Amino acid sequence: MKSKKIQSILEFAKNASFNRDSRYSRNSRDSRDNRGNRGKVNKKNKYRKNKTRVNKTRTSLSRSNKPVSRNRKTKKNLHKHRVRRMRMRVDAINPSKHIRKSIAEDEGIQRHPDGFIKLKCSPKIQENDFTCYSNESLMKLKSLWNARHPDVVITSNEPREIWESLKGHLKNVCNKESCWLKQHFASTGVDKEMLNYTFAPKSPDDWKKNPNEWLNSIDIENVMKQYEREFPFFDFIGAAPIDFDSPKMYGECVWEELCHFDLNISIRNGKKKVGFVFNTDPHYLSGSHWISMFVDLPRKFIFFFDSTGNPPPKEVKRLIKTITQQAKTVGIDMRYIQNNKHHQKKPTECGMYALFMIINLLRDKMEPEDFIVDIFPDEEMQKFRHRYFNKDL
Incomplete structure (x- = not known):
């Protein structure tokens, strides 16, 4: 009975591949421990030596062939190496996933959960x-991208394909195209033209709390x-x-x-149309x-145009008279039209009415008489806030 048990142990030791490597045997482990503690009394090593003597008297089975279980530290290290090898295999199978991750890390922003947002553009054609x-601008962004990311260059010269490539590469980073200008690859090569005249202006943060917050002078000037x-x-x-026109x-x-x-x-400078916006308060209010x-x-x-139908203040009347006289000196008879x-x-919407009137007359979309015949309610002006401004950039 005892010989059968020994025989089964020998058979198991023969088939256990890890026992053939001396790195996992107890003898080699003891020798490594002793190398680092020569000349020292180590109770742990002493216990191991005593245990070895007992084992030798119990059986003639060679210690180097006896199966041993790995300790916790060895198991943890082996698991770490297995995981690392598995990740390397996945990256080799799907390199694009690895590239997108490195781009996102390089640009330093986490993936946005929302879909891609189409922004309101500036008034340019x-x-x-x-x-x-x-x-x-797309060709410029392509050059800046290729200089920053030579491992994933954009080769196409077609605007649509360039745009799709940038959108795809940055989809883990940006959910709108204005975000591209804030990334590292575009931080040094983008000019003011692209920054200031590509998208409609950003609306003030106050509008998030109060969507009908009235426009200030900066909001009006940013659009104009x-x-x-x-x-x-x-x-x-x-x-x-x-x-x-008051003296200071x-x-x-x-x-x-x-x-x-x-x-x-203005005429000598090539100007044919002029827009004015006034606030009915003096400069100190x-x-x-x-x-x-x-x-x-x-x-x-x-x-x-006053959206409440009131006539112009005396200061504006003086300006109207001055412009009419100046026009006559160059042979132009100007007719005066007033909204009533x-x-x-x-x-809240007086600033939006002012922008709405100037923009539509500038683009020849409307005539002055349209503002006199038709009524444009406040709700319409509130909708144009989302056309003249972007919520976020």
Whole structure:
């Protein structure tokens, strides 16, 4: 009976491949422990030696052939190596997954859970319906990308394919194309033209709490400067306080550009249309109500627009008279048109009415008479907030 047991142990030892490697035998482990502790009394080693003597008296089975179980540390290390080898095999099978991960890590932003968001573009003429970027801007972004990521270069010269490649490479990083300009590959090579005139301006953070927050002068100017850029024949002046022509110290006016406005100079500079926005408060107050005016030389009219239907203040009347006289000196008889319709019912959308009027007359989408005949309710102006501004960039 005893011989059968010994025989089964010998058979198991013969088939156990790990026993053939001396690194996993107890004798070799003892020798490694003793090498690091020569000359020292080690109770643990002493116990192992005594245990070896007992084992030798019990059986003649060679210790090097006896099966042994690995300790916890050895098992942990082996598991770590197995996991590492498995990951290497997965990366070899699917290299694109590894590339996208390294790009996301390089750009330093976690994957956004939402889908891709289409933003509102600036008023410039769009070359492609799928992007706010011009073809020139896409080629620039392609060059910057290839310089930063030579392992995943974009080879196509087609705008759509370049855009799709950038979108695919950065899908773990960005959920809108304006985000591309904030990444490392574009941080040094993007000019102000691309930064400021590709997308509609970002709406103020206050709008997140109050979507109907009234526009300030910066909001109005941010929109109008993009239209100035797109329409070289257009000049915007404002947003100015109503006392723009009042004298200040040293003989200057509150708003010099308006105080000394000369239509003939504008004509010499190639300007054919001029937009004005005024606030009915003087410069030393916080502001109360936005009103606007539009001068169209080709169609020969001056249109004053107050969304509440009120007539122009005396300061604006003086400016209208000045412009009319200046136009006559170059042979243009301007007709004056004034809105008398009460469009605005709520106290928040006066700034949007001012933008809406100027933009539509600038683009020849509407006539001044449209504002006199039709009523444009506040709800319509609230919708245009999402057209003239982006919630986030």
